[in-house]
Amino acid sequence: MVSTLPVGEPAPADGALPADLAPDPTIDFGAYLHVPFCRVRCGYCDFNTYTSSELRGARQDQYADTVLREIAQSRQVLADAGALRPATTVFFGGGTPTLLPAGDLGRMLAGVRDCFGLAPGAEVTVEANPDTVTDAVAADLAASGVNRLSIGMQSAVPRVLAALDRTHNPENVATAVASARRAGLDVSVDLIYGAPGETLDDWRRSLETAVALEPDHISAYALIIEEGTKLHRQIRRGEVPAPDDDLQADMYELADGTLAAAGFDWYEVSNWARGEAHRSRHNLAYWRGTDWWGYGPGAHSHVAGLRWWNVKHPAAYAQRVTSGQSPAAGRERPDAASRRLEDVLLRSRIRDGIEIAELEDSGRAAVAPLIADGLIDGPQALRGRIALTLRGRLLADAVVRALTA
Template structure:
């Protein structure tokens, strides 16, 4: 059911922003809609999600109405600070958003459209489990205004899916892609590498299968063992082996090679797109420091440098909104040093990198040694940008540490 919420100061019951927070009309505004429901809990997952037996009185069939109440509240909060900005991106994440009826997802999106408007050409993404996607659902989502389906493929190898507790049939990935294409939706495939028992050949098979489906976008994430998950307990008991760092590095290099040969270019450490227009604009907004409002239990938001997060359980979320109270559980305002660190951490991960001028002190003096070590691109640095090399992407955390000393 996800990790613990951050520590922070209490959030006001009405959700109002502090008087000294500046809401800039020129900053992009994104919307994240969290759908916390899953049929089963994957052993590696640390997200704020719930199976039917964990809902404790919360109702899936009432969820869309609850989110619409939070949308109304957010519009009132932001309208008090100036004209409302249209959403440039909308992202339905989870959980499994497509466990809800398509009509519920459409109503939630229409709530955003009614209260805020959608910017021309807005990117609207829905995450989906392959088993839940039908041609009828894809058309329903398209007609509602969805532009992009992000399909949780993870692997094409049955024993790897089993190690991750993924229950979908690998054949249904193709079916889901075909349904999305038939409805005119863009397609992203999400992959995970480094599962217990996964070999480099297994990973090659998954990459080859994904590329054969010609998605517009591919995300490939190294498996991370999160504390408190089923997989972490299995590793601690010696039932399965922990991911091997060297093997995961080999897997990353293989992904970059095969995807590059197929015409996909990396634009963030774990993300590749066929064309710049097919990058995830929603995720780029996170990495570039835009504003967003996150709706749903456990969702996080950021406006004008203020961050806050909602209560975690769907029942507590519903109770707050039923009593006309903000679901926010706490908030914080990082200081200048923390914001600078976060900017380097996030912006260094994208292919545009960050300006050398954004790094100061010992961090700037480290640039030359990072070039010598092959971690950042020397030519880009001469032109004033810090851009990771392939080796630098593998050691991105070390680069960030050097730049933020």
């Protein structure tokens, strides 16, 4: 485990929100449930995950009960703040949520439903390693109220999977998709491009294989080398090459063209869906800055501009929750200027974009040069909205810098 928590002010032991916080009852509320268990640690992974040898006293078979306690705590905190709302989205992430029995995931979902309710048509997603999905697992998840499965495919090329330390059988991706379909679940597949030694032809094979599975949604993320990971150490020692920025740009353009030709529309820089109905509403909630509570070790939450994060290790998390304390390790409340900057950073990455009128004077002045450089869509800008072009998506960070200078 190599990621670090932010530096913020201490969180109160009871998890109470500040008295002057004023949550908006019309803002969507989502629940993120972190399942931190993995069979092996992938070489590129910087997430808060643990293999069995790293648990040091935390018990996987007791995890659902611990999360249920935090859910009950959160209901009291939000009720005291006048912020109770039904969940519009629920997302089980990890880690590998499907390492837990489907019944445990179902009990956690029932905890959210019992404490908050689920909004009509709520999106409920579970991430899954393809080797852990069977007909029985998919059917049990669907019966509990899950309606969307996000399958970690990453690549269709065995040597690319090996370079990423992914241990699943690539043939099992199709099996997992078929099981999800038989259970009536929407299906998303996740891909990663730019692994050491991966060629453009390798990436084309992965894209074509993913499209042939006929999922509803595809995510494609450029490999990022996080400091402290196994892959970072391998690159530093010269054992494998670092990702090539130009090759990754070519891979992104190939992904966008291939997916568009197959009927997928981009709606966020790294995400494509077969129509608006299949977009990940939970992920869009992050980009749009709505409210969510993150449950589990290391999980982050956001309500009305206040952000907080839980202690990282599952044992420390369980100790706090079972003793009746909040598991929050710290929190922060960014000022108005910081929130405006973050709003532009996040919302400019989605297809819906951001209204030009919401920018500062300097940002509005940057729009015309960005159109001239082919980074912002001109017709959309004339209608008052920032929308990235394909080139703009490749240079999204540069666009944000110009809009917030």
